[in-house]
Amino acid sequence: MGGVLEFAVLGLLHESPLHGYELRKRLNLMLGHFRAFSYGSLYPCLNRMEQHGWITKDAAGVVGPGRRAKVVYKLTAEGKEHFQELLAEGGPSQWEDETFGVHFAFFAQTDAHTRIRILEGRRNRLEERSAGFRAGLTRTREKLDNYTLALQEHGLESVEREVRWLNELIASERTKQA
Amino acid sequence: MGGVLEFAVLGLLHESPLHGYELRKRLNLMLGHFRAFSYGSLYPCLNRMEQHGWITKDAAGVVGPGRRAKVVYKLTAEGKEHFQELLAEGGPSQWEDETFGVHFAFFAQTDAHTRIRILEGRRNRLEERSAGFRAGLTRTREKLDNYTLALQEHGLESVEREVRWLNELIASERTKQA
DNA sequence: TTCGTCATGTAATGGGTTACATGATTAC
DNA sequence: GTAATCATGTAACCCATTACATGACGAA
Numbered sequence: 001m002g003g004v005l006e007f008a009v010l011g012l013l014h015e016s017p018l019h020g021y022e023l024r025k026r027l028n029l030m031l032g033h034f035r036a037f038s039y040g041s042l043y044p045c046l047n048r049m050e051q052h053g054w055i056t057k058d059a060a061g062v063v064g065p066g067r068r069a070k071v072v073y074k075l076t077a078e079g080k081e082h083f084q085e086l087l088a089e090g091g092p093s094q095w096e097d098e099t100f101g102v103h104f105a106f107f108a109q110t111d112a113h114t115r116i117r118i119l120e121g122r123r124n125r126l127e128e129r130s131a132g133f134r135a136g137l138t139r140t141r142e143k144l145d146n147y148t149l150a151l152q153e154h155g156l157e158s159v160e161r162e163v164r165w166l167n168e169l170i171a172s173e174r175t176k177q178a
Numbered sequence: 179m180g181g182v183l184e185f186a187v188l189g190l191l192h193e194s195p196l197h198g199y200e201l202r203k204r205l206n207l208m209l210g211h212f213r214a215f216s217y218g219s220l221y222p223c224l225n226r227m228e229q230h231g232w233i234t235k236d237a238a239g240v241v242g243p244g245r246r247a248k249v250v251y252k253l254t255a256e257g258k259e260h261f262q263e264l265l266a267e268g269g270p271s272q273w274e275d276e277t278f279g280v281h282f283a284f285f286a287q288t289d290a291h292t293r294i295r296i297l298e299g300r301r302n303r304l305e306e307r308s309a310g311f312r313a314g315l316t317r318t319r320e321k322l323d324n325y326t327l328a329l330q331e332h333g334l335e336s337v338e339r340e341v342r343w344l345n346e347l348i349a350s351e352r353t354k355q356a
Numbered sequence: 357t358t359c360g361t362c363a364t365g366t367a368a369t370g371g372g373t374t375a376c377a378t379g380a381t382t383a384c
Numbered sequence: 385g386t387a388a389t390c391a392t393g394t395a396a397c398c399c400a401t402t403a404c405a406t407g408a409c410g411a412a
Contacts, residue, residue, distance in 0.1 A: 003399065021363050029314060030326060032333050041400050043365055070363070070408095107325035136207060147285035148208060154343055155210050158336070165332055181371065199391050219372055221393055248380090248391070362409075370401075381390070 004102050005037055005045050010075070010083040011106040013055060017074035020046060030105055035098065046073055054079035090117040095125040116173050123166040130159040182280050183215055183223050188253070188261040189284040191233060195252040198224060208283055213276065224251055232257035268295040273303040294351050301344040308337040 005027075012018060012026055020042060028036045049055045050073075058072045075083070087103075087110050094103045100122050107115050133156040141149065183205075190196060190204055198221060206214045227233045231254060238250045253261070265281075265288050272281045278300050285293050311334040319327065 005399080019363075020365090021361095029318070032311060032314065032330055038401060039363090039365070040367095040402070045399090101329060104329050105326050108323040133210060136210070140207070145286040148283050150347070151279060151282050152210055154340075158339075161336075161339070162332075169328070183371085197391075198393090216373060217391090217393070218374070218395090223371095357412100359412085360410090363407080364405100366403105366405080368401105368403085370399105372400095373396105373398075375394105375396085377392100377394080379391080382388085384385100384387085 003045075004035065004098055005041060006049060007083075007086055007099075008102050008105075009042075009045065009049065009073075010054065010079060010086065011102075011109070013073060013075045014080065014083055014109065017058075017072050019070055019072050023073065031101065035101075049079070052078075052082075054082050088114055090114045090121065092121065092125075094118050095121040112173055112177050116170060116177075119166055119170045119173065123163055123170065126159050126163050126166070130156055130163065133159065181223075182213065182276055183219060184227060185261075185264055185277075186280050186283075187220075187223065187227065187251075188232065188257060188264065189280075189287070191251055191253045192258065192261055192287065195236075195250050197238070197248055197250050201251065209279060213279075227257070230256075230260075232260050266292055268292045268299065270299065270303075272296050273299040290351055290355050294348060294355075297344055297348045297351065301341055301348065304337050304341050304344070308334055308341065311337065 008027055008031065009023060012023060012030075018026070020039070023046075024037060024039060024042050027042075046055065046057075050057055053076060055073050055075055058074060059070070087106065093099055095118070100118070103118060110118075133152060137149075137152055137156070144152070186205055186209070187201065190201060190208075196204070198217070201224075202215060202217065202220050205220075224233065224235075228235055228251075233251050234254055236250045236252060238248045265284065271277055273296070278296070281296060288296075311330060315327075315330055315334065322330070
């Protein structure tokens with residue numbers, strides 16, 4: 001259960017009902033470089049979500065004999081509630097690489113408190129990581145070959161850059177609050 | 179088969195024989211933020227590799243009654259050969275996010291030609307991606323909310339930054355060649 | 357009439373994680 | 385003696401991909 005895909009579907013359907021094909025396009029457009037989902041995971045996921053009662057499948061367009069229905073998925077009341085719960089969580093699972101991006105993409109639907117909680121959690125998580133990087137580098141610098149070293153240093157800089165970005169976002173959230 | 183883990187194990191055992199626990203530590207140290215592997219994937223992978231004849235399992239230390247052996251894994255001749263083949267590939271599969279880092283970490287064991295081929299492939303792959311980002315941004319900029327926009331822009335900058343890094347590496351490989 | 361894109365799905369497979377189970381060795 | 389870390393594994397599960405199968409609709 002859980003999973004990024006489910007959350008993203010909930011978020012997109014929250015804006016408007018969609019059918020699977022369109023859903024997938026928006027998903028991959030929105031998540032850009034973070035992830036790309038295939039139909040092989042999307043449709044089964046939609047079915048599971050229907051069984052949970054979070055969405056409904058409605059046939060759209062003409063459904064004659066020998067015609068296949070175009071299926072439009074729509075959030076139910078329970079689905080909306082479930083999405084709100086997930087949105088408000090802001091716990092450690094929202095700080096991971098794969099999940100953070102998706103949660104961030106739906107920040108417009110959250111309150112400032114949750115936003116700041118997630119942004120700070122993410123930043124702290126990354127700061128731990130960069131500390132680990134630095135520790136590893138000072139400990140083993142001379143034992144690493146140039147390529148491994150270059151990789152570690154580039155990784156460290158990437159993390160530090162994301163931390164700066166998060167700090168800017170946090171600051172702007174705070175001034176918005178005030 | 180294939181997979182990042184297998185390649186990384188081959189690469190580490192190429193340097194020296196190791197037992198599983200140590201292997202995992204080095205793996206996660208070397209790959210830093212890229213990935214982390216658990217024993218639940220490492221040990222089964224080692225078994226598969228043994229069945230392929232790429233590595234051997236040797237008992238190390240005292241093995242008395244009621245004592246468990248410490249198992250040291252070692253590359254076979256076929257294993258070395260297989261690793262060399264994988265190293266020399268430099269095809270599209272080496273340009274992906276998950277694989278590139280691992281291949282890069284073993285660049286010291288490759289020749290300059292392969293290195294440049296992989297670096298350029300990776301750079302081209304990322305340039306396609308950043309072009310896609312830019313296209314998406316100009317097409318949908320006004321339809322996106324501020325958060326989604328911020329995410330896309332940060333993603334774009336990350337990709338552009340990695341492209342610059344790769345260009346520097348490529349340039350330095352070329353001067354080394356000359 | 358054929359090509360591209362829209363559209364919906366399933367089956368097989370892959371490659372990993374978590375939680376569990378067990379035991380040895382080291383440092384305090 | 386006990387806690388931390390070293391050490392080896394298995395079983396159940398998860399979440400995704402690939403390849404496949406099918407078919408509608410619009411434009412050239």
